[in-house]
Amino acid sequence: MLRVLTLSTLFPDATRPNFGVFVERQTLGLAAHPDVELQLVAPVGLPPWPLTRHAHYADLAKLPDRETWKGLDTHRPRFTTLPGTGGRFHTGALTRRLIPLLERIRRAFAFDVIDAEFFFPDGPAAIALGRHFGVPVSIKARGADIHHWGHAPATAPQVLAAGRAASGVLAVSQAMRADMAALGIPADTIRVHHTGVDLDRFAPRDRAAAKAAYEVTGPLIVSLGALIPRKGHDIVVGALAALPDATLLIAGEGPERAALTAQIAKLGLGGRVRLLGSVPHADLSALLGAADVMALASSSEGLANAWVEALACGTPIVVTDAGGAGEVVNDPACGRIVQRTAEGFAAGIAELLADPPAPDAVRRGAERFTWDANTAALYDHLTGLARP
Structure with missing residues (x-):
């Protein structure tokens, strides 16, 4: 039996049900493996008081320290994050908080391997914990954890050191593997580990009927992701000006809402662009099934x-x-x-609307991304580290 201690600051909770749902799904798959026992540590970073009086932080502070989350034995320790420090002290604060917790966990659950599911601050902290407890460590890179934290002056050395010290490293795509190698993490230690998709829930449906639920009759474009500059929703909004018959629905929430609202008004697109806010992951299949095209103008991704x-x-x-x-x-x-411009997106979308591919041909592109394959590969990887 393989005993896995999964560590992830990127994980859903009662206040953030969409936060890291793909990490949740991967962890649930691994925990269901017949030869795996798993406990989850999902730390919550909070600033010092009195900043925790802010509504967002106050809700996080009220989360239980330990709970059963969808069948997973889940610990949610708090650690201190200092605003204005660029993350420089996150690793130390997280490590100090986790050592006594893991000592208690280890009395009843002698974990064989630490599975860190985000590269920062989880990865450097996991390396320190692995050394403390004498167990191997795996770290997975997903996107911003490398593209942001791996280049930010305050944290890049910590990311690189963790990648070099890990017993094994995972990347969500070949492109992410190349980005990690470019930082100086040895390429021969990096294994590509693709995400999965629930092919039963995410499946083609009657598109006209699905559109009707959103009161749309013509071409429908959907964009998904947090309302932050990196996701480029403003570019897709700009593209809509050249697609006069189309409607755009944007699912996500974030600090760019006001700027996007102003852009939509300035372009006179108020009747054709809607900001849906945060959409539960369980409802995304209906939204995507209604769309003729999904457009996402990200400046960086791992494998979305x-x-x-x-x-x-x-x-x-x-x-x-x-x-x-x-x-x-x-x-x-x-x-x-396409190019990351409004013109590029308008041309790409128009081409697909003019000559849409058959849904079953599109779906074949997703059929190799299964959660069963994801679980099998992760089990093989962690077993190889724990029992070389």
Whole structure:
């Protein structure tokens, strides 16, 4: 029996049900493996008082220290994050908080391996914990944990040191593997570990009926992701000005809402662009199944789950050449990779609307991304580290 201690600051909770749902799904799959016992540590970073009086932090502070989350024995220790320090002290604070907790856990659960599911601050902390407890450590890179924290002056040395010290390293795509190697993490230690998609829930449906639920009759474009500059929703909004018959629905929440609202008004698109806010992950299959095209203008990605979920619904995608885009859009039926401009997105979307690929041909692009394959590969990887 393989005993796994999974560590992830990127994990859902009662206040953030969409936060890291792909990490949750992967962890649930591994925990269900007949030869695995798993405990989850999902730390919550909080600033010092009185900043915790802010409504967002106050809700996080009220989370239980330990609970059963969808069948997982889950610990949610708090650690201190200091605003204005660029994350420089996150690793130390997290490590100090986790050592006594893991000592208590280890009395009843002698974990064989630490599985860190985000590269920062989880990865450097996991390395320190692995040394303390004498167990191997795996770290998985997903996107911003490398593209941001791996380049930020205050944290880049910590990311690189952790990647070099880990017993094994995972990347969500070949492109992410190359980005990690470019930082100085040895390429021969990095294994590509693709995400999965629920092919039963994310599946083609009657598109006209699905559109009716959103009161849309013409071409429908959907964009998914937090309302932050990196996701490039403003670029897709700009593209809509050249697509006069189309409607755009944007699912996500974040600090760019006001700027996007102003842009929509300035372009006179108020009747054709809607900001839906945060949409529960359970409802995304209906939204993606209604769309003629899913468009995401990210400046960086690892391998976006939204890409694969759209394809599984039979919906082609228009995306930038970010991260593993070329590994997903490997057939014209899957969509188009375009320049990160409004003109590029307008042209790519228009091309797919004029000559839409068959939904079953689109879906084939997602069929290799299964959670069963994800679980099997992760079990093989962690077993190899724990029992070389």
